[in-house]
Amino acid sequence: MMAQDTKLDAGFTCPVPLAAGDAVLLGHGSGGKMSGDLLRNLLLPAFQNPFLARQDDQAIVDINGLRLAFTTDSFVVKPLFFPGGDIGSLAVNGTVNDLAMGGAEPLFLSLAFILEEGLSMDVLRQVIESVRDAAARAGVQVVTGDTKVVEKGSGDGLFVNTSGIGLVPDGVRLSANQARPGDRVLLSGSIGDHGITILSQREGLAFESPIESDTAALHTLVADMLRATDEIRCLRDPTRGGLSSSLNEIAACSRVGMELQESAIPVREEVQGACEMLGLDPMYVANEGKLVAIAGPATAELLLETMRRNPLGRDARIIGTVTDTHAGMVTMRTRLGTSRIVDLLSGDQLPRIC
C-alpha cells in the first residue's frame, strides 16, 4: 500500500521524445504532418526539380508547346467494395481528379495491380469491370498496365496504382502557391462522406439512412468552372487528411492565412453523427468526390452559381476567405463567434477514449 497521504509530486517529469524516423509508421501515409515530413526530408531532396517543387497534385510538363498534366496514385482501401463505389472506381476517379485539379482534360490512364496469391478471380473480375465502367464514364482510356502477384501474406488482397496524363488548356495556370489575401474559398459539397462510409463498413456501424462514398470524377465540374472565370488560383481535391489538410497545404504554399466559417461547411447529419460518436472531426475525414477552389473575390459568386448548376457541385458553398494574418495557418470562426485553429494533424486522426 502507498502511504496514506495525498502529497503531490510537483517534480513530475516527462518522457524522452521518440527518435523520429527509425521506421515507417502508418501515420506517414495519413496525409498529415508526418506525410509532409516524409516528402520534405526524403523525397523532395532526392529528386529536386521545379515540377516537384510546386507540390501540386500533378506535374505539368511542357512538351513542344503542349502542356501535359501527369500524375500517379496508389489505392489500398479496405474493404475493396463499399457503398457508393469500390477500389476500381476509386482508382480511376482519384487519378482523373488529380489531373483535373491542374485544370487538365484527362485523357489516358495506366493501370497496375499488385495481387495477393489466393485472391478470388471473381473479385478481380469485378474490380476490372468497375475500372472499365468508371473510365468510360470519365471519358478516359486505359492504355497500358501491369500485373504482379505476391505470395499469400505479402499483400492485402489487391492494391491498385493508376497513372494518368491529360492536356492543360492554354491560359490555365492553377497552383497551390497562388492564393492571395481577399480570395474566397469555395467547397463543392458536403465533407466526410467517403471516410465515414469506409470506417462504418470496417467497424460494422449502421446508420438509419445509409451513407455512400462520394467517389466521382470531377473534371466536368472543373471544365465548367474554368469556362466561367479565369480568376481561379488553385484547385484541390481534399482526399486523405480531409478538407483541413488541403487548405493547410494551400495556406503554407501561398504563405497566407485562411479564415473559414464553420456554419458554411456542409456536413451530412449521418456523417456528423458518426463523427460525434467516434470522436472524429469531419474536417480531417477523407473525400473522393469534392474539390476546394481558391478564387478572386469579384468572381466568387459567379463561380458558385456555375458550380451549383453541375450535379457534382450542387451543394457548393463559399466557406471562407484568404487573409494576410496568421500566414500558413487556417483558422475558423465557430458557430459561437469565437476563433480557433484548423490544424494539420500529425498522423491519422485517432478515435478518443471517452
Next chain:
Amino acid sequence: MKYIDEYRDGQIARGLAAEIARRVTRPWVLMEICGGQTHTLMRFGIDEMLPAGIEMVHGPGCPVCVTSLETIDKAIEIASRPNVTLVSYGDMLRVPGSRTDLFHVRANGGDVRIVYSPTEALKIARANPERHIVFFAVGFETTAPANAMAVWLARREGLKNFSMLASHVLVPPAMRALLSSPRNRVQGFIGPGHVCTVMGYHEYDDLIREFRVPIVVGGFEPVDLLEAILMLVTQLEQGRAEVENQYVRSVCYEGNLPAQKILAEVFEVCDRKWRGIGGIPESGLNIRAEYADFDADKIFQTENVTAEESPECISAEVLQGLKKPVDCAAFAVRCTPENPLGAPMVSSEGACAAYYRYRRHAVAEHGGR
C-alpha cells in the same frame, strides 16, 4: 442534429456568457475535470467568451495523460512478445513510454490493434485461439464498466486466451488530492459528466463538506459548459458550496446502478500512481483476485523500469491546474504533437494538445489566458 445543434447554438451561448459577465464581481479560478471538456473549451474558443475575471484551469481528466509510464512500458513489453496481440483505443498507441510507443512496436512486427470497444477484443480472441489477446484498458469510471463486462464475459465463456491490462483511475480521489495540496488554486469544479453518468454524484457530497468547494456536474457541449460555469459563478458569488447537476439529460444522483454492479463485480479499488500527479491512495481499479486468470498484470511478469524524463516538461503543474500549457517555455517550440515532451501533448484530450491544436494563434496574439 438533435442533442448537438441546440447545445452549440451561438445565441444561447452568447446569452449565457453575458449572464456570467453580469454575475461576476471578482475573479474566480474554475477547473473542468474532464479532458473532453477541455477539448470543447478550446475547440469552441469558450475562453474568448468569458469575462476577464473567470480563469479556467484544466484538470487531470485525460486518461491517456495520467496513465503511468510504468504501465505504458509494460503494455509495450507485452505487445512486443510473439503470439500476443495487444488491443487498445487509438489514442494509447501514440503515447510514448520511456523508450518507444505502441505504433513503433507495430511497425517492428508487433501485433497491435485499435478497437472501439472491449467486446471487439473478445471477438479477436475467439477468432484467434492460437494467440493471446491482451486488452489494454485505461480510462476513468466511464470506460470501466464496459471493460469489466468484457472480463466477466470472458470468464463466463471460459476464454483461455484473453486478458486485460487494467489501469483505471477514479475521479473523486484525484479531486481530493488536488484540493488537499497547499498550492491548490481551484475554487470551483465542473464535474465530469460522463463519469457521473456511471457513478452518479453522491460521491462528491463529502468533498463539498470537507473543502467547501462548489461542484457542478457538467456536459461536454459549449452550452453545457457555459451553463455549468454560470451555475458555479452563481454559487461562488452567493457564498454557497453545493453539488449541482447541469448535465441532467444524462446524469442522475445514483448513477447507472447495473454499470456500478458489474464494475464492483470485476474490479476493486486500489492505490494508483498518476502520471503528473504521483501516488494517490484508493484512486484506481484493479482486477479482483477471482478474475486473476484474466489479469495481464499477473499473467505477464515484466520488469519495472524507471524512466528518464525531460526536466523541461511542466505537465505536473498543468495537470494540477497550477500552470497553463502556454506558461511552458517548450510549448509549441520543443514540445509539439510530433515530438511530445509530456503526455498532455499526446492525446487530443490533453490540455497541451488542445491549446496547440486550437488556440496557439490566440496565444501568439494575446499571450493566452
